[in-house]
Amino acid sequence: MRRMGETVIPLADLRYTATVPAIPDTLTPPDGLLSDRLGRPLHDLRISVTDRCNFRCSYCMPKEVFDRDYVFLPHASLLSFEEITRLARIFVGHGVRKLRLTGGEPLLRKGLETLVAMLAELRTPEGQPLDLTLTTNGSVLARKAAALAAAGLKRVTVSLDALDDAVFRRMNDVDFPVADVLQGIAAAQAAGLGPIKVNMVVKRGTNDHEIVPMARHFRHSGQVLRFIEYMDVGASNGWRMDEVLPSAQVLQRLQAEWPLEPVAPGVNGETAERWRYADGAGEIGLISSVTQAFCRDCNRARLSTEGKLFMCLFASRGHDLRALLRSDRSDAEISAALGGLWAARDDRYSELRGAAPSADKADARRVEMHYIGG
Ligand code: SAM
Ligand code: SF4
Ligand code: SF4
Numbered sequence: 001m002r003r004m005g006e007t008v009i010p011l012a013d014l015r016y017t018a019t020v021p022a023i024p025d026t027l028t029p030p031d032g033l034l035s036d037r038l039g040r041p042l043h044d045l046r047i048s049v050t051d052r053c054n055f056r057c058s059y060c061m062p063k064e065v066f067d068r069d070y071v072f073l074p075h076a077s078l079l080s081f082e083e084i085t086r087l088a089r090i091f092v093g094h095g096v097r098k099l100r101l102t103g104g105e106p107l108l109r110k111g112l113e114t115l116v117a118m119l120a121e122l123r124t125p126e127g128q129p130l131d132l133t134l135t136t137n138g139s140v141l142a143r144k145a146a147a148l149a150a151a152g153l154k155r156v157t158v159s160l161d162a163l164d165d166a167v168f169r170r171m172n173d174v175d176f177p178v179a180d181v182l183q184g185i186a187a188a189q190a191a192g193l194g195p196i197k198v199n200m201v202v203k204r205g206t207n208d209h210e211i212v213p214m215a216r217h218f219r220h221s222g223q224v225l226r227f228i229e230y231m232d233v234g235a236s237n238g239w240r241m242d243e244v245l246p247s248a249q250v251l252q253r254l255q256a257e258w259p260l261e262p263v264a265p266g267v268n269g270e271t272a273e274r275w276r277y278a279d280g281a282g283e284i285g286l287i288s289s290v291t292q293a294f295c296r297d298c299n300r301a302r303l304s305t306e307g308k309l310f311m312c313l314f315a316s317r318g319h320d321l322r323a324l325l326r327s328d329r330s331d332a333e334i335s336a337a338l339g340g341l342w343a344a345r346d347d348r349y350s351e352l353r354g355a356a357p358s359a360d361k362a363d364a365r366r367v368e369m370h371y372i373g374g
Contacts, residue, residue: 163210234368
């Protein structure tokens with residue numbers, strides 16, 4: 001048992017149930033572009049490579065739950081690099097064009113450059129390389145950026161919640177200094193992993209006073225700062241609506257300093273609403289998962305560290321692809337199973353929550369962010 005405030009979380013609940021996907025009787029066509037029940041294609045695959053992290057951001061891995069006694073996944077249960085690459089290849093056959101490595105903290109996975117190199121070899125049916133990216137807390141990026149770029153990584157997104165050192169140390173809750181993350185961003189830029197996106201989760205009353213200083217710092221840098229609404233993901237962060245600062249208010253605060261104008265959305269399924277400074281100082285993004293759901297365009301699947309596939313960030317149940325990988329199923333069989341899963345997908349949690357914000361969600365044991373990767 002873990003105690004967090006008054007909530008008692010049974011340890012068993014911190015793992016997620018998954019069903020082994022059925023293999024359809026007919027395997028043809030095993031490949032091909034997919035469309036789910038709401039007409040959404042499969043385009044992005046987020047791959048969590050570890051459930052461990054050296055930070056304890058309160059909105060993701062609060063110390064009270066993820067303490068010294070917390071049992072992380074044993075090494076044998078993680079997908080190997082070969083297994084990840086095999087699955088990624090099958091996903092590419094179904095239309096995936098973007099891979100994002102995440103975690104936990106992905107740079108803590110030993111030998112990650114080797115996985116990057118293996119994924120960088122994959123090609124679309126048209127012979128093009130994939131868009132291969134990574135989200136990191138930046139803590140060890142300064143040391144690793146050059147090797148990651150050499151292995152074939154295209155870009156990185158770095159999470160950074162404040163420029164003020166005291167605020168940042170409090171938010172990561174392990175006393176990690178902001179200067180090291182800024183060094184990581186600089187190293188990534190120098191290694192050619194730009195344009196870098198910087199993700200700031202905004203918590204009202206915690207770091208919302210850092211919105212303008214962060215914007216000022218990243219203006220003219222070529223790096224795109226994105227403000228993310230604090231989400232009710234998982235079940236251990238004690239989320240409260242009054243700690244969410246709606247993106248509309250973020251925008252107001254920025255507009256009071258610098259005029260901004262909207263930028264037409266780029267690729268389909270883009271989660272960030274883009275704005276540019278009228279004076280040419282660059283762009284920002286607003287990710288409004290709470291106040292403006294974007295389920296309609298959600299074309300992402302998420303693969304957990306131990307090979308469970310989740311169709312939605314708020315899902316409580318995964319699909320055990322590792323069981324297929326480790327039971328001698330052929331690529332064609334796994335591909336057909338995946339096709340069946342995506343075809344049945346109708347998740348749109350944020351949209352439904354937006355329509356009925358007070359609906360009780362206590363029934364669902366939802367997956368934690370550090371496990372599935374955001
Ligand atoms: N450790 C890496 C990092 O922090 O960038 C990658 C994994 S982290 C789970 C991925 C992203 O999810 C980060 O940008 C983080 O800020 C974001 N995130 C985690 N919990 C969140 C929450 N409750 N609401 C909004 N974003 C969250
Ligand atoms: Fe770690 Fe990233 Fe979660 Fe923070 S947001 S605890 S850095 S996984
Ligand atoms: Fe996609 Fe689920 Fe988020 Fe909606 S709530 S955007 S379906 S991950």
